[in-house]
Amino acid sequence: MPELPEVEVCRLGISPHIDNQVITDVVVRQRQLRWPVPEQIAEAIGEPILSVSRRSKYLILKVSTGSILIHLGMSGTIRVIDSNLPTIKHDHVDIGFGNGKALRLNDPRRFGAVLWLSNDVDEQGVLSKLGPEPLTDDFHADYLFEKSRKKLVPVKTFIMNNPVVVGVGNIYANEALFLSGIRPTKKAGTLTKKQCALLTNNIKKVLAAAIKQGGTTLKDFTQADGKPGYFAQSLNVYGRAGQPCVTCQTTLKEVRQSNRSSVFCPSCQK
DNA sequence: CACACAACCTGCGAGC
DNA sequence: TGCTCGCAGGTTGTGT
Numbered sequence: 001m002p003e004l005p006e007v008e009v010c011r012l013g014i015s016p017h018i019d020n021q022v023i024t025d026v027v028v029r030q031r032q033l034r035w036p037v038p039e040q041i042a043e044a045i046g047e048p049i050l051s052v053s054r055r056s057k058y059l060i061l062k063v064s065t066g067s068i069l070i071h072l073g074m075s076g077t078i079r080v081i082d083s084n085l086p087t088i089k090h091d092h093v094d095i096g097f098g099n100g101k102a103l104r105l106n107d108p109r110r111f112g113a114v115l116w117l118s119n120d121v122d123e124q125g126v127l128s129k130l131g132p133e134p135l136t137d138d139f140h141a142d143y144l145f146e147k148s149r150k151k152l153v154p155v156k157t158f159i160m161n162n163p164v165v166v167g168v169g170n171i172y173a174n175e176a177l178f179l180s181g182i183r184p185t186k187k188a189g190t191l192t193k194k195q196c197a198l199l200t201n202n203i204k205k206v207l208a209a210a211i212k213q214g215g216t217t218l219k220d221f222t223q224a225d226g227k228p229g230y231f232a233q234s235l236n237v238y239g240r241a242g243q244p245c246v247t248c249q250t251t252l253k254e255v256r257q258s259n260r261s262s263v264f265c266p267s268c269q270k
Numbered sequence: 271c272a273c274a275c276a277a278c279c280t281g282c283g284a285g286c
Numbered sequence: 287t288g289c290t291c292g293c294a295g296g297t298t299g300t301g302t
Contacts, residue, residue, distance in 0.1 A: 003295060034278075034297075057296080074295055075280075090280085109279045111296060126297090153273065162297075169295060218295065219282090259275075261293085 002072040004134070004167030005210035006229065007057045010078060013223050014103060015052040017080040021097040022048045023063065030092040034073060034113040037093060041116040044068055044095075056130050056166035061095070066118040068095070069126065073111030079104055131165045134203050139165055141197035148188040148196065155191060156184035157258050159203065168203055170260050171216055171238045176202040178237045183269045184262040185255065209234065237263040 002010070023044050031037045047063035054060065059078075061068040070078065083094065083102035093114050095103040105114065117125060132138035147164055148155075156177060159168050168176070177184050179202040182195055191199070210216055215229030218239075223229060236246050241254035245265040254263050 006295075071296085073279095073297085076295095107279095108281065109294090109296095111279065113297095151272085157273090160296090171295065216295080260296095 002057060002076065003169035003172055003210075003216075004057055005172070005207055005231070006215040007054055007059060007072065007167075008211050009215040009223055009229060010072075011052055011054050011059055013225065014078065014080050017101060018049050018061070018097060018103060019052060020048055021099055021101070022046065023095060024098050025094075025096040027094040027096065027102075028092070028114075029087070029094075030090075030110070033092060033107065033110050034071070035115065037114045038116045040118060041068060041114065043116065043118065055127055056133070056162065057169075058127065064119075066116060066120075069113070069115040069117060070105065071113040071115075071126075072105075073107060073109060073113070075109040076105060076107035076112035078106075129163055131161075131163045134165050134167050134200075134207055139200060139204070141193065141200050144200050145191065145193050145196040148191055151188035153188055154184060154257055155182060155186045155188045155199075156262055158188035159199070160258075160260075165203070167207065171235070172203070172206050172210065174238045174263055175206045175236060178264060178269060179206065181269055184257060184264055186270075237265065239263070 025045060026041050028037050043065045044063050047065055049061055049063060051062045057071060059070040080101050081104050083096045083100055090106045090108045091104055092107055093105040105112065115126065148158060151158060156173050158164055160173050176199060180195065180198040182199060210231040213230040213234065214223050214227065216231040217228035218232065237252055240252050241263045243252055244250065245252055245268060248265065248267050250265055250267040252263050253266050254261055
């Protein structure tokens with residue numbers, strides 16, 4: 001389900017329902033997610049949610065004693081539900097609130113995570129190795145240009161690498177490269193300054209547009225209110241291999257990079 | 271250090 | 287109908 005826009009849409013959806021709510025219990029039905037759900041998460045019980053923020057694809061529920069981190073992996077969804085709603089398959093974790101509602105994580109593939117960052121500990125764990133947020137001014141053309149010098153990896157692999165920039169997953173990497181006229185296989189180190197400017201702008205553009213349209217619904221992603229995201233109809237290349245380019249009608253080509261599919265227009269993207 | 275690739279899981283659609 | 291195969295929105299860990 002989630003790249004950055006979907007996580008942000010999720011955050012916007014759940015935040016009004018759980019902000020300031022006191023956590024009354026944490027129910028873990030399946031502890032084995034990407035990492036085991038830590039017992040210390042109980043330190044959050046009795047505390048009100050102070051803020052609901054996001055860093056990269058992590059949702060951060062801040063309380064006075066620390067922060068609950070939630071990552072949705074490939075297949076995770078969270079909904080605010082009545083806490084007595086019967087569970088279904090893969091409903092792994094509930095965070096229950098004083099108002100009878102609960103935040104419920106469902107994640108068939110279990111690549112997601114629920115973690116605890118205690119205020120008592122300095123280290124930021126999974127958050128410590130993350131690059132700049134793409135939608136902030138810290139991510140700009142000169143940064144990408146300098147960072148990519150001498151890099152032999154394909155540009156698509158490069159922009160999907162978290163220490164470089166966070167939140168760019170397979171869908172939006174494909175889309176941003178198409179909009180920039182850059183082939184996914186081009187070596188990152190050969191990007192010109194101008195191409196870096198195009199690429200950074202288009203990454204920002206495509207992510208912001210996707211958030212505005214409620215994310216991309218492929219199979220099961222829904223916004224907090226159950227509506228699908230509408231960005232899927234804006235996709236130019238992702239999932240369109242073999243179909244004509246929207247610009248020049250050339251048949252879109254598919255290659256695999258780092259075991260992920262890349263779709264591009266052999267004519268528009270150099 | 272830089273890069274390639276396997277690993278973690280379940281579900282679904284295609285093809286036989 | 288039912289089997290096997292390949293593929294899926296992410297990230298980390300290992301090996302060369």
